[in-house]
Amino acid sequence: MTASIRLKLLSLGAGVQSTVLALMACDGTLAGLDGAIFADTGWEPPNVYRQVDKLEVEFSRAGIPLYRVSVGNIRNDITDPESRFASVPWFIRNPDGSEGMGRRQCTSEYKLRPIGLKVRELLGAKYPDFRSVPRGNTAEQWIGFSTDEIHRVNDKQANLYTTKRYPLLDLDMSRKDCERWLRASGWGDTAKSACIGCPFHGNAAWRDLRDNHPEEWSDAVEFDRLIRKGGARGEPLRGEAFLHRSRVPLDLAPIDRVTANEWHDRQTDIFDELAEFGDPDGCSPYGCRSGEAA
Numbered sequence: 001m002t003a004s005i006r007l008k009l010l011s012l013g014a015g016v017q018s019t020v021l022a023l024m025a026c027d028g029t030l031a032g033l034d035g036a037i038f039a040d041t042g043w044e045p046p047n048v049y050r051q052v053d054k055l056e057v058e059f060s061r062a063g064i065p066l067y068r069v070s071v072g073n074i075r076n077d078i079t080d081p082e083s084r085f086a087s088v089p090w091f092i093r094n095p096d097g098s099e100g101m102g103r104r105q106c107t108s109e110y111k112l113r114p115i116g117l118k119v120r121e122l123l124g125a126k127y128p129d130f131r132s133v134p135r136g137n138t139a140e141q142w143i144g145f146s147t148d149e150i151h152r153v154n155d156k157q158a159n160l161y162t163t164k165r166y167p168l169l170d171l172d173m174s175r176k177d178c179e180r181w182l183r184a185s186g187w188g189d190t191a192k193s194a195c196i197g198c199p200f201h202g203n204a205a206w207r208d209l210r211d212n213h214p215e216e217w218s219d220a221v222e223f224d225r226l227i228r229k230g231g232a233r234g235e236p237l238r239g240e241a242f243l244h245r246s247r248v249p250l251d252l253a254p255i256d257r258v259t260a261n262e263w264h265d266r267q268t269d270i271f272d273e274l275a276e277f278g279d280p281d282g283c284s285p286y287g288c289r290s291g292e293a294a
């Protein structure tokens with residue numbers, strides 16, 4: 001009789017929190033990690049890929065495999081009529097002037113699905129669909145929610161073969177604690193992982209792209225132009241889609257910092273905070289609200 005497989009696997013987004021978990025696994029603070037899985041949407045900024053490359057070196061020193069998984073390049077899929085359909089939460093202006101949002105399924109499609117497939121493969125599910133995990137094989141999935149994100153802990157994607165673990169909650173670490181820990185460890189430049197043209201970017205992220213990464217900014221502006229009638233597949237939108245919440249073309253959108261007085265006047269409006277800093281829930285596969293109307 002073969003022994004059951006029991007694995008500890010990190011969902012690596014390569015942002016602040018999961019980078020802390022990766023490095024703690026490599027230095028032995030968190031023991032027993034068997035592998036890390038990075039889901040690549042194909043359209044992350046270069047600094048995120050550099051971060052994953054750097055982490056791969058650390059993993060390799062520690063003898064921990066890093067698995068990069070992908071179902072395709074989200075940008076190509078959206079703009080190529082021959083490619084697959086992708087549903088992204090764009091900001092929509094309807095023909096009658098009312099506002100709406102696209103359905104958010106991209107996190108689930110491009111992150112959760114390939115991670116789930118890899119977990120099942122590692123647990124012994126068979127090619128080609130890796131659907132059935134042999135009875136008794138289990139994985140503990142490490143997820144990098146910090147104490148300020150405790151509201152994101154949920155039972156979605158529950159199944160018989162995985163249990164979720166939140167080591168940063170066990171360690172009582174907030175995002176700020178993680179940032180301090182990374183600075184002290186020489187990893188202070190850890191970037192936030194998200195697609196270059198993610199509609200959840202706040203103005204601060206758009207400004208950073210425009211002012212510090214002009215090629216990526218041009219790419220996002222061009223992409224914003226291309227999605228005006230929706231993705232290249234499926235029925236064209238009757239209204240118009242935009243990347244920026246103001247629902248004007250990205251290169252004309254009001255992304256510049258407001259003055260202190262203007263900011264003071266706007267403090268009571270949660271949407272202004274969202275506009276500046278983006279969706280606080282970001283694009284974690286495990287806190288994701290994919291499938292819900294955004």
Ligand code: SF4
Pocket residue numbers: 041074088106107110193194195197198199200282283
């Ligand atoms: S980063 Fe944004 S666009 Fe990319 S998968 Fe996540 S929610 Fe979708």
